[in-house]
Amino acid sequence: xxxxxxxxxxxxxxxxxxxxxxxxxxxxxxxxxxxxxxxxxxxxxxxxxxxxxxxxxxxxxxxxxxxxxxxxxxxxxxxxxxxxxxxxxxxxxxxxxxxxxxxxxxxxxxxxxxxxxxxxxxxxxxxxxxxxxxxxxxxxxxxxxxxxxxxxxxxxxxxxxxxxxxxxxxxxxxxxxxxxxxxxxxxxxxxxxxxxxxxxxxxxxxxxxxxxxxxxxxxxxxxxxxxxxxxxxxxxxxxxxxxxxxxxxxxxxxxxxxxxxxxxxxxxxxxxxxxxxxxxxxxxxxxx
Numbered sequence: 001x002x003x004x005x006x007x008x009x010x011x012x013x014x015x016x017x018x019x020x021x022x023x024x025x026x027x028x029x030x031x032x033x034x035x036x037x038x039x040x041x042x043x044x045x046x047x048x049x050x051x052x053x054x055x056x057x058x059x060x061x062x063x064x065x066x067x068x069x070x071x072x073x074x075x076x077x078x079x080x081x082x083x084x085x086x087x088x089x090x091x092x093x094x095x096x097x098x099x100x101x102x103x104x105x106x107x108x109x110x111x112x113x114x115x116x117x118x119x120x121x122x123x124x125x126x127x128x129x130x131x132x133x134x135x136x137x138x139x140x141x142x143x144x145x146x147x148x149x150x151x152x153x154x155x156x157x158x159x160x161x162x163x164x165x166x167x168x169x170x171x172x173x174x175x176x177x178x179x180x181x182x183x184x185x186x187x188x189x190x191x192x193x194x195x196x197x198x199x200x201x202x203x204x205x206x207x208x209x210x211x212x213x214x215x216x217x218x219x220x221x222x223x224x225x226x227x228x229x230x231x232x233x234x235x236x237x238x239x240x241x242x243x244x245x246x247x248x249x250x251x252x253x254x255x256x257x258x259x260x261x262x263x264x265x266x267x268x269x270x271x272x273x274x275x276x277x278x279x280x281x282x283x284x285x286x287x288x
Contacts, residue, residue, distance in 0.1 A: 001031045003038055011040045014068035018043055022066055025259045029271045054078040058100045063266035065095040079104040088139045091132055094262040109140025111258025118224055121145035126191050128152050128212045129201035130162035133228055148176040150191045155181050185214050193220055200227045205235040212237055219244045230255045
């Protein structure tokens, strides 16, 4: 695609961000759908320039921005409005420019569910972890009609804050949502036995053979196990689940589908996810 005077820009804003797959994904999408756009990685080290940087979307008539850490929460004060899911999550990963009005969205949750052949309505999910990805999945699950969610997390310094956030979300969504200590293996076993979906939303297993749950857990045959880690084709959790005869999925689909949701919000066009995902794997960026 030729860059010329009509080319519009999008960017991902974070620190650090130079390692991101997003420029490859979006620039390849622009090319494949014949959209005259270009996508850059903006690494912003100093938070004091955040407002000025976000305002560039208006000044330069950009499509918008993707937002990653540490700015998913801080960017909200510089936006004009929020979508329903972004308001519930309290975090934004996509900014869309509507003729100078900046709207904050969060496509992490819908990207997660769009990547699955799984109908969440009236189902039960067990989720490991309490970070931003976990909260995005929780909110989207309830927006899609999930019946019940049980969260398990380690009793770290952030556990109390997670309990409070979970309680707020349960009230806001009028849903069954509870949090338990991950060390409570008997409770974990009980909840997994009753669940339809088990999700690891932590980085445990990305760098070594560590497991986010005890290997003594028995998995029901109907369970779908999803690991949000996308840099490995098969994580330790997935290999363990497959050994019990359970269906598994990694986080590459979530990565691509959340990007596709952002891309469609900006351009109105569908991202060719299948081809881009295959090319990502061929580039050897996703390890076996």
